Amino acid sequence: MNQFNFTVTERFLRYVTIDTQSDPESPTCPSTEKQKNLGRILVQELLDLGIADAHLDEHGYVYATIPANTDKADVPVICFCSHMDTSPDCSGEGVKPIIHHNYQGQDLVLPDDNTQVLKAKNHPELCKQIGNDIITASGTTLLGADNKAGVAEIMDACYQLVNHPEIKHGTIKILFTPDEEIGRGVDKVNLQKLGAFAAYTIDGETAGNMENETFSADGARLTINGVSAHPGFAKGQMQSAIKIAAQMVAALPYELSPEGTEAMQGFVHPVGISGHVEQATIDFIIRDFDTALLQQHAQSIRQIAERVLQQFPGATYSLDVKEQYRNMKQILDQHPQIVEYGMEAINRAGMQAKLCSIRGGTDGSRLSFMGVPTPNIFAGEHAFHGRQEWVSVQDMQKAVQTILHLCTIWEERS
Known part of the structure; x- marks a missing residue:
């Protein structure tokens, strides 16, 4: 040829x-x-x-x-x-x-x-x-x-x-x-x-x-519901969803990140963040060669969210996970x-x-x-x-x- x-x-x-x-x-x-x-x-x-x-x-x-x-x-x-x-x-x-x-x-x-x-x-x-x-x-x-x-x-x-x-x-x-x-x-x-x-x-x-x-792949959206208040009168009341989201992203373990993994290791990766004081969202992609581990990685996000929210008793979260490919x-x-x-x-x-x-x-x-x-x-x-x-x-x-x-x-x- x-x-x-x-x-x-x-x-x-x-x-x-x-x-x-x-x-x-x-x-x-x-x-x-x-x-x-x-x-x-x-x-x-x-x-x-x-x-x-x-x-x-x-x-x-x-x-x-x-x-x-x-x-x-x-x-x-x-x-x-x-x-x-x-x-x-x-x-x-x-x-x-x-x-x-x-x-x-x-x-x-x-x-x-x-x-x-x-x-x-x-x-x-x-x-x-x-x-x-x-x-x-x-x-x-x-x-x-x-x-x-x-x-x-x-x-x-x-x-x-x-x-x-x-x-x-x-x-x-x-x-x-x-x-x-x-x-x-x-x-x-x-x-x-x-x-x-x-x-x-x-x-x-x-x-x-x-x-x-x-990889097998899921997408996940973490929605954080904060507590809004007038910033001039917010002491002890405001619980900013933006700041909560930032803490959650900062709490993600390096060893579960794209930059901290290689070969056959999976990861959790935040790819987008948006919102305001009352509500913010973080979009993640979740990847692993072992499909069964995707649920475990999603659970890691939930655990981080629950741990961070212990500091914010008025705030709540939800996590929506959707299959992308296998x-x-x-x-x-x-x-x-x-x-x-x-x-x-x-x-x-x-x-x-x-x-x-x-x-x-x-x-x-x-x-x-x-x-x-x-x-x-x-x-x-x-x-x-x-x-x-x-x-x-x-x-x-x-x-x-x-x-x-x-x-x-x-x-x-x-």
């Missing part, structure tokens, strides 16, 4: 200039209409390839089908999925991608803000990229490799499949989703239309890595061939496949529990959600090769 004319870089450079930032405060789907701008471009490119059913639905999802070109009738339908939105954590408007050719280990100073410097000591994965071509933004925005690298890789794989009929495959489904970054990536997906036995999200980090395990390993372990074929495809693409866990979630976390088992394959994206985000051209090309090998393996094994 090295003889192919890869188009992934050109596609990626186009896609990242389109602002697709999602908005967690918006109730709509997609949360921002501008996500459809990229969706329309992808649909037109798919139609131009001859993929006749490509379309964008009213919710901002792109669907497409590449028909089977094999005589075998029993090849399972597989899907490749990436998300079009970028993180609300950093601006995605006016992205100016830069290719740093033939990287040799030097510091990469981003020209629009020279305080933004990519150093190998801070980005150790750069040490594996000597001689490769590194793509960054210009220093004032994120790049959008998360997950437009995956989008570009899937699109290039579509191009290769259409133009190289010698690659035998079953029916291939393509799915591009909105709002993954705000946890709603598959809220409105039409599973009947998708019709896939298994899927692969192309949304991982290091080349060669495959992820079959994610560890996809519970489902993938029931279908071991899905992961095995992914690992083999990575090896065939010339890398040493490595099976990993991800301290986060993907669209595949929820798709797996919706009946479409979906592990995650590398896209090559690094330092996502920030202005030092980067990806290498060569890693994106390896991801395209991995997708093509996966198509071949499912056809061979049927």
